[in-house]
Amino acid sequence: MTFRCFGTGDPLYETYHDTEWGVPPEPTPDERELFERVSLEAFQSGLSWITILRKREAFRAGFAGFDPEAVACFGERDVERLLADVGIVRNRAKIEATIANARALRAMHDRGERLADVFEAHRPAPRPQRLSRLDELPASTPESxxxxxxxxxxxxxxxxxxxxxxxxxALGYVDDHLAECVVVVGR
Known part of the structure; x- marks a missing residue:
């Protein structure tokens, strides 16, 4: 039997686990992708990740493909449109935070800063070996x-x-695939 850290039994979850979660970023990570993932992680707060995965395409449609420049221009009419969108998680605080985060990212770009560099600056040293059980993984670290x-x-x-x-x-800045996991990071 193939061992996965999570997601076994649901094709969407398995594909996400096998091809995205924990895969190290390219040498120059795409800022739009980083913005999308940070946004989706915020929407996931208090919910299961599979819920977010199932709504991912609706999130992309509602948030202009997570183009930070476009989302930074969203106003109250867009907030109301998103609150009425049954395809996404309709939480005003999370929607408004996503718009505020796009504006913060735009301000970073205006200063010549990149979100990828901020993540990289907080990348922890690799663990000497992979952990064996999910309950061994921390919820947060000094770096996070x-x-x-x-x-x-x-x-x-x-x-x-x-x-x-x-x-x-999720973005591969830490490798939390378990020791017996089918995924080989850095492939």
């Missing part, structure tokens, strides 16, 4: 706490240490 603080200082919202750590895992 520092990343969350750094992002909030830059104007980001809805990014606490746990959400920051989940983004670090």
């Amino acid at each position: 706490t520092a990343l969350a603080k750094d992002l909030r200082r830059r104007g980001f919202r809805f990014v606490g240490p746990t959400t920051a750590y989940a983004a670090m895992q």
Whole structure:
């Protein structure tokens, strides 16, 4: 039997686990992709990840493909449109945080800064070996706490240490695939 850290039995979840989660970023990660993943991690807060995966295409449609420039221009009419969109998680605080985060990212870009560099600055040293059980994985780390603080200082919202750590895992800034996992990171 094939062992996965999570997602076995649901094709959408399996594909996400096998091809996206924990895959190290390219040498120059795409800022739009980073913005999407940070946004989706914030929407996931308090919910299961499979819920977000199932709504991912609707999120992309509602948030202009997570183009930070486009989302930064969203106004109250867009907030109301998104609150009426049954395809996404309709939470005003999370929707408004996503728009605020796009504006914070635009301000970073205006200053010549990149979200990828902020994540990279908080990348922890690799573990000497993979862990064996999911319950051994931390919910947050000193690095994710520092990343969350750094992002909030830059104007980001809805990014606490746990959400920051989940983004670090998802984006491959930490390798939390378990020891027996089918995925070989760095392939």
